[in-house]
Amino acid sequence: MTVPPQHSGQAWWTRAVVYQVYPRSFADSDGDGIGDLGGILQRIDHLADLGVDVLWLSPIYASPQADNGYDISDYQAIDPLFGTLEQLDELIGALHARGMKLLMDLVVNHTSDEHPWFAESRSSPTSAKRDWYWWRPPRPGLAAGEPGAEPTNWQSFFSGTTWELDDASGEYYLHLFDRKQPDLNWENPEVRQAVHAMMRWWLDRGVDGFRMDVINMISKDVAPDGHLHDGPPIPGTSLGDGSASYLCGPRIHEFLAEMHREVFAGRDGTFLTVGEMPGVTVEQARLFTDPARAEVDMVFQFEHVGLDHGTSKWDLKPLRMRDLKASFGRWQAGLAETGWNSLYWDNHDQPRAVSRFGDDSPRYRRDSATCLATLLHLHRGTPYVYQGEEIGMANFPFTSLDQFRDVESLNHHVQAVSAGADPVEVLTALRAMSRDNARTPVQWDASPHAGFTTGTPWLPVNPDSAEWNAAAQREDPTSVLAHYRRLIALRHSSDVVALGDLTMLLPDHDEVYAFTRRMGEDELLVVCNLSRTTYRLADLLPEAPAAELVLGNLPDDDPAELRPWEARVLRLS
Ligand code: NOJ
Secondary structure, eight states: OOOOOSSSSSGGGGGOOOEOGGGGOOOSSSSSSSSOOOHHHHHHHHHHHHHHHHEOOOOOOEETTTTSSSSSSSSEOOTTTTOOOOHHHHHHHHHEEEEEEEEEEEOOBBBTSSHHHHHHHHHTTTTTTGGGGOEEOOOOOOOOSSSTSSSOOOOOOTTTTEEETTTTTTTEESSSOOTSSOOOOOOOOOOHHHHHHHHHHHHHHHOOEEEETTTGGSSSOOOSSSSBBOOBBBSSSSSSSOHHSSSSSSSSSHHHHHHHHIIITTTOOOOOEEEOOOOHHHHHHHHHHHHHOSSSSEOOOOOOGGGBBBBSSTTTOOHHHHHHHHHHHHHHTTSSSSOBEEEEEEOOOOOOHHHHHOOTTTTHHHHHHHHHHHHHTTSSSEEEEETTGTOOOOOOOSSSGGOOOOOHHHHHHHHHHHHHHHHHHHHHHHHHOOOHHHHHHOOOOOSSGGSOOOOOOOOOOOOOTTTOOOHHHHHHHSSSSHHHHHEEEEEEEEHHHHEEEEEEEOOOOOOOOEEEEEEEEEEOOOOOOOOOOEEEEHHOOOTSSTEEEEEEHHHHHHOTTTTTOOOOEEOOO
């Protein structure tokens, strides 16, 4: 399909590349084994050298760390694990001095159960903040604590029910994630006002925008009498899928438009907002990102990272290339005239792309990492680079359960094994899909603990760090790091890369992913071989062998052949 270019609204972020830092695993400055703001400050030139425009910082707020900071107990304080507010101010200044912006993580679907708002809410059914969260009595006819007495049958993202019983009041509270992450009730205007005030406080401090955690879950489908609806049963469990009640609920557009009005409208500056939206469709995303509606600038969608899931993320199946092309093609076309895409393979919730979609064998690791990067960065949208992706970091060779730290992974293990699953098979699934794959420390150099810490790292460093590290790649023009640098520079310098239209080619080919980008007379052909097969380029795309090479990931020795994991960006006109 052909996607017409966007003619208007070419905001600064249409040319930007964002880099995500997961602070716990980035760089540790004080030797406690946990990354911190001091570490980010020490490594900031790595980002400047890469050429990225924006740093998205995963949560550094005060938190009991039940979900590594996605459980916040004070939105306006820095957790001492990570440093101080002064260091955050220093980071803002250091980024701005280098022409970069700072995106904070905004986690407001839920708080920690240790947030004072929740403590007050829990203190009594008559508390002034009782209605700031979702408190509900047991299901009619059942007593609190009885099996099945939960107010709805919803399954939590982190296994088990979404309801936790509070013994003192005999009522349950809702938590779509861990029981230590109670959901805020956005129906209550006081909640919304408190969140808006907190966001303004951060903007006043100099931050440049927010990545909004599961923001399409803030509106729940609640009946006028306060009733929440059961979801369809999930086979093999006693629970149901409640997503129809909380994904893109009835008031989501109203809440986001109000947030934009209350926080950003009329404020001087250039900001960026990106909403993380599991389950969002292209049609919904077009509404969320339509500049005329003023809700968010772009969303994270999950379609492409669900293509290798079976009945759940733990039930892995191979990715089919035609599904990937169909999915990306639909998102490119759907947001061509209105809205904007964000582009990602990796983040702190996904296993490493080079292991998942590439080929992390010693022979093809570098080539497949650079091939995947080329494919993604040549689409239209804002690319996101997750820490370590730019040096080809791979999944960790987990061999036992005690190596995992992630609450989602550990809960899944308990639940699956108690439901009768074979522990060996559960471990195999965790090894491939656990979020801890993304969370092992960044590999800076070949020294012990990869230069991440002088102490004991909170999660083991990947044993491949002596070979795969940033220092080894920094001066090497053939490295993964050098290739990322070139891709980022290309987006900055090329109108057709930033804004050109996209036409998907070879939709049914099982191994080669190809498309064109065009703007006026300028046309690029992008061809990526996601396999170990060698192809004659002319058999695939007759116009390709004679075209001028703009950027490739392998030494340019035979223009007629497309070698295993080779990616080429060619100029057709
Ligand atoms: C999405 C975040 O990316 C993930 O890390 C977190 O566990 C959940 N939201 C809950 O906040």
